[in-house]
Amino acid sequence: MSIVDVITAHYEASDRGDLAGMLAPLGPGTTWTEAAGFPYAGTYVGPDAVRENVFEAIGRDWHGYAFVLAELLHSGDTVIGLGSYQGTHRRSGKSFTARVAHVWKFDGDDLASFEQIVDSAPVVAATA
Template sequence: MNNLEVVQNLYKWFSEKEFDQIRTILSPNIEWIQNKGFPNGGIHYGIDQVLSGVLTNFKKDWKSWNAIVNQWLDCGDAIICLGYYHGIHRITEKSIKAEFAHVYWLQDSKIYKFQQFTDTLIIQKATEKE
């Protein structure tokens, strides 16, 4: 599996909630950087922290959450994904659409670093009651 396929599988397996499969493509010492202000934002280290602290947590606060990739940029050891988030907040029932750029760095077909770029204000507003 090449690096682009690894990252494409990550999105596929996340949408299918195949967390055991995701585990196979993450480096044990992965560094996962999410924007501050984003749900579970901050820096997360290691597979367990990424899976429990980030990826599986969305179902708690969001009725639905999708990351839709419109463009894949293969940069060799790095893959850049451009797209948007679409979600509906569980409590407020507000829906969002926020564009993102995701950057993944890979070595030996394992993701060892992720960095997110998105407008967190759009997402925060969806969590606020009126």
């Protein structure tokens, strides 16, 4: 399976709401960085930390939260997913759409890191 196939499978799992499938590419040493200013900002290591601090938190706080993939780019050991987030905050009832880039870096066949680059202003505004 190519690294593009691995990331495509992650996004397909996301579309299905399949958390195990979303976490499948992560190894125990994979770093996952949510952008500064984003509600879940920080760097988490391994699938359990990502599940707890990112995906479970998003599920708790948002209704209909989704990543909509617009384009997938590949160069060397890097795959970049361009798209947007959308969702409605459960407490405030406010919705948002925000542009985002996901940078996936591999070391051979292993996912080494994920970095989120996002316009967090609309996300934060929806929480108020």
